[in-house]
Amino acid sequence: MKVTDHINQSGNKTLLSFEILPPLKGKGIQSLYQHLDPLMEFKPSFINVTYHRREHTFKKRADGRFEKVVIRKRPGTESICAAIMNKYNVDTVPHLICGGFSVNETEDALINLNYLGIDNVLVLRGDAAKNESAFEAEPDGHAYAIDLLQQVTNLNAGIYLEEDLKNTTRTRFCIGVAGYPEKHFEAPNMESDL
Numbered sequence: 001m002k003v004t005d006h007i008n009q010s011g012n013k014t015l016l017s018f019e020i021l022p023p024l025k026g027k028g029i030q031s032l033y034q035h036l037d038p039l040m041e042f043k044p045s046f047i048n049v050t051y052h053r054r055e056h057t058f059k060k061r062a063d064g065r066f067e068k069v070v071i072r073k074r075p076g077t078e079s080i081c082a083a084i085m086n087k088y089n090v091d092t093v094p095h096l097i098c099g100g101f102s103v104n105e106t107e108d109a110l111i112n113l114n115y116l117g118i119d120n121v122l123v124l125r126g127d128a129a130k131n132e133s134a135f136e137a138e139p140d141g142h143a144y145a146i147d148l149l150q151q152v153t154n155l156n157a158g159i160y161l162e163e164d165l166k167n168t169t170r171t172r173f174c175i176g177v178a179g180y181p182e183k184h185f186e187a188p189n190m191e192s193d194l
Contacts, residue, residue, distance in 0.1 A: 001091050002119045002174035006045045017093075019048040022074040029076075029083055036088065046091040046120065047084055051077045053100025053126055072100075078109060082116040092118060093176065096152070097126030098142040099135060106142070106151060107161050114155075114171045122176040123148045134186070149177060 006015055018039060023031050052074040058066040081092035094113060096106065113121065125145040128135040137143035142151070158170040183190050
């Protein structure tokens, strides 16, 4: 169910949701269930699952030289969303971020989420990488959440990155966004932020 449907059907009832992080790579989903099981008594309407950008790090090789490698420390957002929906019958809201993803990787993630029956996404720019003083987009990725929002909106209209695709399936995502009512901390003033 879409978050908007939860809100519309709630009447005056307060809705409760949780936000979780995927387990660190090497940890199983059981570690996540151990934290979620006791929370289910509160009957959350939905659970947000964060996405984490890939990181660039250096790994020492056997010959003593260092090699630049790309890793994701917390993979699995898509499958965790599906597992939560299956185990707890609770809707999920996966976060999608600009940082660390190409537009093609983003489209593939959206297609996978659609196949899994996930109705909601929260689009965010995301934070700067640990080695960045300010956010830097991937060369083939989105620099701003509005661009990511447009990509999801396009898929909802059946518009894919491959322009020659015909008779495409439209996704049906309910799209959430984040905002800074007092001005984004990187904006020089309120006028430029609007």
